[in-house]
Amino acid sequence: MHILTLQPTLRGLAFAAFTEGSDQPAVESRLTLNQFDRSTHLFPPDLFARMNETLRRAELPPPTAIGVHALYGGDRFATPVFASDDVLSELETLAPQAPLLVPNLVELTRSVRHTYRTAPVVLAFETAFFVNLPQCEQWYGLDLELMVSQAIRRFGYHGLFHEAACRAAARHRRLSAPRVLSLCLEPRPELAACQGRRPVMVTGGNTLIEGLPGETTCGDLDPSVVLKLAHDTHWGPEEASRVLTSESGLRGLLGRAVTLAEVLGSTGASLQLARDVFLHCVLRACGAGIAALEGVDAIVYSGRYAASGAAVQAWLGPRLARATRCDIPHLIHARTLSQHVRDVTRVLVLEDKGRTRQTAGH
Amino acid sequence: MNVLVFNCGSSSLKYRLIAMPAEEQLSGGEAQRIGPPTAKPSCLVLNRGAAGKETRVTPMRDHAEALQEVVHALRETPGATPDVIGHRLVNGGPTITEYSLVDDAVLAELIAQQDLAPLHNPPAIATIQACRHVFPGLPQVVISDTAFHRTIPDYARAYAIPHALSRELGIRKYGYHGISHQYVVTETARLMNVPLDQFRGVSCHLGSGGASLCAVVHGQSVDNTMGYSPLQGLIMSTRCGDLDPGVTLRFLAEARGDKVAVEERLNNRSGVLGLSGTSADIRDVLEAVAGDPASTRARVTADVYLWRLKKYLGAYLVLVGDAQAVIFTDTIGETVPEVREAVCSGMDVFGIAIDHERNIGADQLPADVATAGSRVRVWAVATNEEISIARSTYKAQCTS
Numbered sequence: 001m002h003i004l005t006l007q008p009t010l011r012g013l014a015f016a017a018f019t020e021g022s023d024q025p026a027v028e029s030r031l032t033l034n035q036f037d038r039s040t041h042l043f044p045p046d047l048f049a050r051m052n053e054t055l056r057r058a059e060l061p062p063p064t065a066i067g068v069h070a071l072y073g074g075d076r077f078a079t080p081v082f083a084s085d086d087v088l089s090e091l092e093t094l095a096p097q098a099p100l101l102v103p104n105l106v107e108l109t110r111s112v113r114h115t116y117r118t119a120p121v122v123l124a125f126e127t128a129f130f131v132n133l134p135q136c137e138q139w140y141g142l143d144l145e146l147m148v149s150q151a152i153r154r155f156g157y158h159g160l161f162h163e164a165a166c167r168a169a170a171r172h173r174r175l176s177a178p179r180v181l182s183l184c185l186e187p188r189p190e191l192a193a194c195q196g197r198r199p200v201m202v203t204g205g206n207t208l209i210e211g212l213p214g215e216t217t218c219g220d221l222d223p224s225v226v227l228k229l230a231h232d233t234h235w236g237p238e239e240a241s242r243v244l245t246s247e248s249g250l251r252g253l254l255g256r257a258v259t260l261a262e263v264l265g266s267t268g269a270s271l272q273l274a275r276d277v278f279l280h281c282v283l284r285a286c287g288a289g290i291a292a293l294e295g296v297d298a299i300v301y302s303g304r305y306a307a308s309g310a311a312v313q314a315w316l317g318p319r320l321a322r323a324t325r326c327d328i329p330h331l332i333h334a335r336t337l338s339q340h341v342r343d344v345t346r347v348l349v350l351e352d353k354g355r356t357r358q359t360a361g362h
Numbered sequence: 363m364n365v366l367v368f369n370c371g372s373s374s375l376k377y378r379l380i381a382m383p384a385e386e387q388l389s390g391g392e393a394q395r396i397g398p399p400t401a402k403p404s405c406l407v408l409n410r411g412a413a414g415k416e417t418r419v420t421p422m423r424d425h426a427e428a429l430q431e432v433v434h435a436l437r438e439t440p441g442a443t444p445d446v447i448g449h450r451l452v453n454g455g456p457t458i459t460e461y462s463l464v465d466d467a468v469l470a471e472l473i474a475q476q477d478l479a480p481l482h483n484p485p486a487i488a489t490i491q492a493c494r495h496v497f498p499g500l501p502q503v504v505i506s507d508t509a510f511h512r513t514i515p516d517y518a519r520a521y522a523i524p525h526a527l528s529r530e531l532g533i534r535k536y537g538y539h540g541i542s543h544q545y546v547v548t549e550t551a552r553l554m555n556v557p558l559d560q561f562r563g564v565s566c567h568l569g570s571g572g573a574s575l576c577a578v579v580h581g582q583s584v585d586n587t588m589g590y591s592p593l594q595g596l597i598m599s600t601r602c603g604d605l606d607p608g609v610t611l612r613f614l615a616e617a618r619g620d621k622v623a624v625e626e627r628l629n630n631r632s633g634v635l636g637l638s639g640t641s642a643d644i645r646d647v648l649e650a651v652a653g654d655p656a657s658t659r660a661r662v663t664a665d666v667y668l669w670r671l672k673k674y675l676g677a678y679l680v681l682v683g684d685a686q687a688v689i690f691t692d693t694i695g696e697t698v699p700e701v702r703e704a705v706c707s708g709m710d711v712f713g714i715a716i717d718h719e720r721n722i723g724a725d726q727l728p729a730d731v732a733t734a735g736s737r738v739r740v741w742a743v744a745t746n747e748e749i750s751i752a753r754s755t756y757k758a759q760c761t762s
Binding site for chain 2: 008124134135136137139140141142143145146152154201205206207208209210213217218219220221222223225226227228229230231232233236237238240241243244247248249250252253254255273275277280283284285286287288289290291293294295296319320323324325329
């Protein structure tokens with residue numbers, strides 16, 4: 001099975017092509033859209049022509065299945081699904097819940113189905129892992145009826161990484177349902193506490209802003225600060241959202257663009273405040289996760305900066321050991337997002353083929 | 363030295379006259395329902411010691427009028443003459459780092475910063491001003507709830523927003539309930555025979571209104587669940603506590619930028635009241651759950667309230683590292699053993715084991731309600747903010 005994975009981003013589209021039997025992508029690239037393209041069409045037709053040209057140059061066969069990375073599926077999508085007309089219509093109804101994510105995703109998926117008519121398209125939802133988060137973790141301290149009617153609840157946005165981390169921890173610790181702290185070190189980092197493959201706590205929230213501070217996202221913030229910022233600066237909610245999403249986090253603390261890996265890998269004084277703020281937040285989140293799990297069997301570091309997990313562990317390990325009086329085993333699970341989307345797509349397509357064969361057999 | 367302590371709420375004024383350093387209470391009471399008329403009339407409740415309480419119904423339109431009633435009551439007690447006055451200030455801003463003798467410059471500073479705690483600071487400032495007329499020449503000291511948290515390190519105090527904005531708008535974590543946290547931490551260290559500067563633990567101030575946890579290392583605050591304002595952190599009676607900034611912005615957009623409307627929703631119509639839809643008091647909710655386990659909304663409310671509390675306790679136990687005690691105080695922390703038990707259960711990983719029998723039988727405080735084998739002790743300690751204010755006022759006066 002040749003699988004093409006697609007990941008819509010704010011500025012374009014990242015893609016990776018996996019040939020049959022290979023765990024590593026044969027091609028991995030990123031297409032950037034200019035402002036003109038963006039204003040006329042979310043995903044203009046020539047985008048796929050440019051992508052196909054890249055695949056052709058690499059002498060790759062046409063994809064037999066396509067996996068699309070989907071950040072948001074709300075309560076409705078608790079598993080990956082084939083992108084049928086019905087599914088896309090249903091997904092479209094979730095647009096008011098995530099207006100910056102869902103329309104983009106639907107547009108991309110429709111274009112993909114139109115371009116690759118014979119290949120099944122799978123939507124791999126990040127939020128699916130968190131659909132059944134315990135109610136005590138889902139809800140905020142707000143009017144319950146309002147939260148239910150407006151779908152204001154906590155999700156997490158790195159479900160694919162966390163789920164894979166939980167599987168890796170089970171293998172590593174040889175336990176069927178280990179209690180895992182899964183720290184996904186992405187530009188928007190996230191910690192989830194999971195029992196087996198069931199998350200019970202996550203730092204992510206209703207939107208992509210809440211949680212650990214990211215490269216440009218503020219993370220947890222006193223609601224009064226949000227209101228003060230919007231009011232005192234005379235920003236509207238949109239401008240405030242832009243600043244809290246794109247100019248805050250490590251960048252805001254340092255006053256310049258920086259990666260999480262750079263901050264975690266440095267011992268320099270200039271990055272110290274950002275490093276200390278981040279690690280302090282991680283430590284607190286770990287404590288909350290251990291309380292939620294009532295213990296812990298492993299810590300797993302994943303995400304594109306998984307290698308920086310070693311630096312985090314060197315700082316975190318002794319502190320957790322002091323509070324719990326035990327050394328918590330850790331592992332670094334370095335797989336890319338496109339590999340996770342490829343895995344999810346492959347499993348769903350194979351399961352479907354199996355079901356089809358069974359039906360035909362009957 | 364007699365210290366007259368004032369603890370101002372938005373519509374109340376508690377007072378105590380305390381002889382220091384003996385810490386003997388000479389007089390005390392509370393003016394209630396100050397301000398516009400409510401369902402019940404304004405009144406002054408006087409604590410007459412062994413003779414019980416006396417309630418005097420009297421109109422009090424503002425804190426200055428309430429102060430006049432307090433002065434009348436004090437004059438009825440022989441020897442009840444104050445030598446110095448101590449005021450509680452919910453947020454002292456960046457300038458009041460421990461305590462301050464009030465002079466014109468300090469008063470001007472307080473007035474300039476009164477928006478940091480818009481419900482509590484203005485009446486406290488009004489009381490200070492009224493005291494200048496009623497007790498001319500008497501020294502006044504302000505003790506801030508935020509002062510105990512001045513030891514929170516910069517990395518725990520900073521929000522990850524553009525640094526220039528934080529500096530320009532004075533945005534940082536202040537932390538609250540410091541007077542209460544300081545009192546119960548000092549008291550617990552004494553009960554455990556641990557020198558205060560070696561004490562490590564988590565203090566849980568669980569009021570029927572506001573609530574916060576404080577992580578304590580070497581007897582000093584290193585983190586507090588409340589933040590820039592008293593809105594952040596735990597789920598409280600009507601306050602939402604932690605909330606996704608994206609949700610706050612969504613509410614602001616829906617309210618067409620009306621900040622006051624959103625503040626009103628998050629401060630007065632959320633928390634336990636918002637979740638339960640019926641009561642702002644977690645005790646009512648727990649009773650409803652006990653009376654009708656099938657009551658889904660009450661169960662969800664109790665679960666969400668307790669879950670956040672438990673997560674924060676875990677978070678602060680790892681911050682503290684090797685904690686010696688967890689302390690519960692104020693109305694809910696002192697009187698609702700179910701909350702203590704729910705929060706401490708399953709926390710063996712941190713060395714906490716609560717004793718069920720001791721916990722439910724803890725009528726006389728202070729009480730250690732942990733099992734004999736528990737590495738971390740669990741204490742229920744009655745808070746006494748007024749004594750804490752009197753101590754700081756006495757210290758300020760002695761050193762001035």
